Structures are given as C-alpha cells and as structure tokens.
Amino acid sequence: MKTTLKLEELAQFGLGIYFFSVLPFAWWWFLVLLLAPDIGMIGYAFGNKTGAFLYNLFHHKGVAIAIYLTGIYLQNNILMLVGAILFAHAAFDRILGYGLKYEKGFKFTHLGDL
Numbered sequence: 001m002k003t004t005l006k007l008e009e010l011a012q013f014g015l016g017i018y019f020f021s022v023l024p025f026a027w028w029w030f031l032v033l034l035l036a037p038d039i040g041m042i043g044y045a046f047g048n049k050t051g052a053f054l055y056n057l058f059h060h061k062g063v064a065i066a067i068y069l070t071g072i073y074l075q076n077n078i079l080m081l082v083g084a085i086l087f088a089h090a091a092f093d094r095i096l097g098y099g100l101k102y103e104k105g106f107k108f109t110h111l112g113d114l
Contacts, residue, residue, distance in 0.1 A: 009094040012061070016088025019068060023077055023084065030085070037089040052101040059090045059100060 020030050043054030057063060068083025070076075093099075 006095055009091045012091035013088055013095065016084055016091055019080070019084035019087060023080055025077070025081060029081070030088075033081075033085045034089055034092065037086055049103045052103045056100045058086065059093060059098075061087055061090050064090060 017030070037058040040054040040056075040058030041051065044051030064083050064086035066083075067086065068080050071079030071081075071083055
C-alpha cells in the first residue's frame with residue numbers, strides 16, 4: 001500500500017510541475033521556491049499547536065488548489081505560482097513520508113509517526 005500511495009503522490013508532484021509549466025516563470029523559480037513552504041515549521045517555535053496549524057496550512061493540498069484556482073479566476077500569475085508550489089511541495093513531502101501534523105508534536109503525522 002505504501003508504494004501505491006507514493007506513486008499517487010509522485011503523480012501529483014508531476015501535476016504540480018505541470019501547473020507551474022503553464023506559467024510565465026523561469027524554471028529556476030520552481031527549484032528555488034520548492035522548499036519555501038517549509039517556512040511553516042517556524043510555528044513550532046510557539047508550541048506544538050501553533051506549529052501544527054501553520055505547518056498544515058502550508059502543506060494542505062486543498063489550500064494549494066484553492067489558491068491556484070483563485071489565481072486562475074483573477075488572472076493572477078503570482079497566486080497561481082503560489083498554488084503550484086504549495087501543491088508540488090506537499091506532494092513531494094508526502095513522497096518522503098512527511099504528512100500533515102497532529103498537535104502532539106512534529107513527528108506525529110497522518111501518515112504515521114516519523
């Protein structure tokens with residue numbers, strides 16, 4: 001089952017790359033920004049509850065899709081860029097086994113304990 005889930009996340013990572021590819025940005029932006037959503041880990045400096053909330057906000061695919069679709073609706077390439085990066089990053093993290101966080105602590109995720 002883990003292999004199936006990782007393949008699904010790999011396909012979603014590819015979709016994130018596609019979302020980026022239709023935008024007018026140089027490819028180096030994708031590489032530079034791919035790890036930017038990890039800024040959400042700063043929330044752990046304020047405790048597990050805040051950390052989990054911020055981390056999950058930056059790693060939730062629904063949020064990423066909503067931002068991307070808002071960018072399409074508003075014809076705003078920056079919003080589309082943010083959505084594509086958030087989506088691709090979340091899929092990439094899940095390939096590596098990092099899931100959404102529980103309030104118990106960073107190592108407790110919806111994919112199991114790290």
